[in-house]
Amino acid sequence: MTPFASRRIAFALLAPLALAACATSGPPLAGAATAALDIPEVADGTLSEETMVEVTRRLSSDAFEGRMPGTEGEEKTVDYLIERFRAAGLEPGNRGSWVQEVPLVEITGRDFAPLTIAGGGTGLSFEYGTDWVGVTYREEGETRLEGSELVFVGYGINAPEKGWNDYAGVDMTGKTAVILINDPDFDNATLEGPFGGKAMTYYGRWTYKYEEAARQGAAGAIIIHDTAPAAYGWNVVESSWSGPQAYAQRGENAPPLTKVNGWVQNAVGARILEAAGHSLSEMSQKAKQRGFRPVPLGLTASTGFANDIRTFASRNVIGVLPGSERPDEYVMHTAHWDHLGRCTPAPDGDDICNGAVDNATGTAALVALAEAHRKAGPAERSLVFLAVTAEESGLLGADYYAANPVFPLSQTVGGINMDAFLMAGPSRDVVVVGPGKSQLDRFLDAGLGENGRVATPNPNPEAGYYYRSDHFAFAKRGVPMLYVKGGEDLIDGGKAAGAAAQLDYRQNRYHGPQDEFDESWDWSGVMQDLQLFYRIGRAMATSTSWPNWTEGDEFRGIRDEQCAAAGTGC
Incomplete structure (x- = not known):
């Protein structure tokens, strides 16, 4: 890397x-x-x-x-x-x-359906690659996310030692988490803050965010990409998350998995929140504050794709x-x-x-x-x-x-x-x-x-x-x-x-x-x-x-x- x-x-x-x-x-x-x-x-x-x-x-x-x-x-x-x-x-x-x-195990997704967002009086459809990318970690021949309720969970962090829980009070079973990249104080000018100020902690990494969403019982996890806090552009996301994906083979008593983990372009994230009556910039600011609570968006997400699987x-x-x-x-x-x-x-x-x-x-x-x-x-x-x-x-x-x-x-x-x-x-x-x-x-x-x-x-x-x-x-x-x-x-x-x-x-x-x-x-x-x-x-x-x-x-x-x-x- x-x-x-x-x-x-x-x-x-x-x-x-x-x-x-x-x-x-x-x-x-x-x-x-x-x-x-x-x-x-x-x-x-x-x-x-x-x-x-x-x-x-x-x-x-x-x-x-x-x-x-x-x-x-x-x-x-x-x-x-x-x-x-x-x-x-x-x-x-x-x-x-x-x-x-x-x-x-290698999982190669194919035949991707659009990511469709329903509810709120509008219907949105986003194309794979240009608007969103997604994968599954499950060794299943077909992945289907059907009418999964969207919940905006800020930075998707559950850190008891910091008194911080972006999932507080919500049952995520079967739902899809909409998550911001990095952690709440990433734009601080110094290293002061509950999450190390401008220095990213592991809570800010996408790896952690998908893991936590799975622990919460979510069916899906979607990260809203933003070049500055991610430290790389959408081109990196698209190239890295398309084609064959290799994972370690899972043993017994393995941690839970979501059905779909994905990313959306920043503009796509803004449109989804707008369809729910919210502003991405306004919600991002609220998510930085201690005591933030998850926000059900009144929308659902659906998509699907086939998977070719091989172990080696x-x-x-x-x-x-x-x-x-x-x-x-x-x-x-x-x-x-x-x-x-x-x-x-x-x-x-x-x-x-x-x-x-x-x-x-x-x-x-x-x-x-x-x-x-x-x-x-x-x-x-x-x-x-x-x-x-x-x-x-x-x-x-x-x-x-x-x-x-x-x-x-x-x-x-x-x-x-x-x-x-x-x-x-x-x-x-x-x-x-x-x-x-x-x-x-x-x-x-x-x-x-x-x-x-x-x-x-x-x-x-x-x-x-x-x-x-x-x-x-x-x-x-x-x-x-x-x-x-x-x-x-x-x-x-x-x-x-x-x-x-x-x-x-x-x-x-x-x-x-x-x-x-x-x-x-x-x-x-x-x-x-x-x-x-x-x-x-x-x-x-x-x-x-x-x-x-x-x-x-x-x-x-x-x-x-x-x-x-x-x-x-x-």
Whole structure:
């Protein structure tokens, strides 16, 4: 996944609600820990730009068809990664195997009926794709939503610890929730507010909103899209929510599911509320206030579509460099190899979402880092390189690994997640997603100090990026993870140029066929960031310390319990 959005997520894999209450920003970057840490000095690694170019070019070629899990593109991807991991000097990471199977189900909707809204003296009809998109998580051949009563539930949040319940006093059984994106204080100028101010909490993520609607017994959940609080445009929603959708296979006693989860364009949401005698802007303001109560709209929603269903096993690819002194202590490196496969065509007819930046670059980084660590010789701790599947489907591969770890989480020191290297050139800084959350910030500061760069907190905490990539699957289970992006204060052009590069990618290439490899790319900034990741990983693998989450962080208690219960490791 890139910083801007992920796709669907299986309810069975969602983080507990207790984890949702914390914002994405934290205390200052420096001094994240008061306890002394062993942070060894690390020499630069021998990193190959040629490897980065070659692997990225290959994985994002049309021959790999966008690397969709469960396709021929996956077969080619997994085979190629095993080849490169072996050539880099890694050993198979899963008890003699290079792969870990991840059981998935793929549901492909087709023959979509319009979304029709009845009642209030008017009838509205909205076309699939241009006006609305929707999917089902249920493994059923046909989905039908018939005359389901619409209830506006504000931000769709039920947070007892905050005294906030957007579902108070309403029985949602069989009804459809109409929900706003993000959380109530997202437009605050500061990080002050019941939901972290401008920093999105997990309550603001669409994944949570669908999960809560299902817990309330709703038959459907419809989110009103808005580009600013969502942090991505409708084009991203349309491309990400159309075509085959992969989910984790559900086991026994799985959480409840709605029939339909979907999105509508902002203008469509406004028309629906107008038909009920309300204003979207006025209702949005009311939903921001503590004590808001759900509003039955006096309207019903209907739609339907057929589903093609198949079950299959996708694969995580795992390689390891065993440690020389403490091989049963592990430092994790993660990146997702998958992308969207075939998607909404570009104007020229190209329908392959190649995912060159997102995330062929991060996958290539696993190979380049493995090569460099191998050349440097064994570290004291083992170094793990994990290429996960189905990130674009909701972090499914990472979440499956974290729930079924090959290497015990209590013996996993921490890790680094790499997702989408932009070709913007070298920078004076790096952007930290979730700053101040763990003592790994100290390792980051040390690595940055060796070449004079600085850490910048995520400039858009309202987008909830901390919950959008594979590190979250480990974090919510207690393992400290760093998520660091390329800097925005560019050597050539400063912050304005950095912001322009981010905007250009987000608007013109992200999750679209235009995210293709370019032979003219400038790799200097990528190699600068990769050297930083090498130093951090090497320091963690050489250190004797077990970095923890900062006191008061939402994941600290989980890690403390994990360590207390472990006979070895942390």
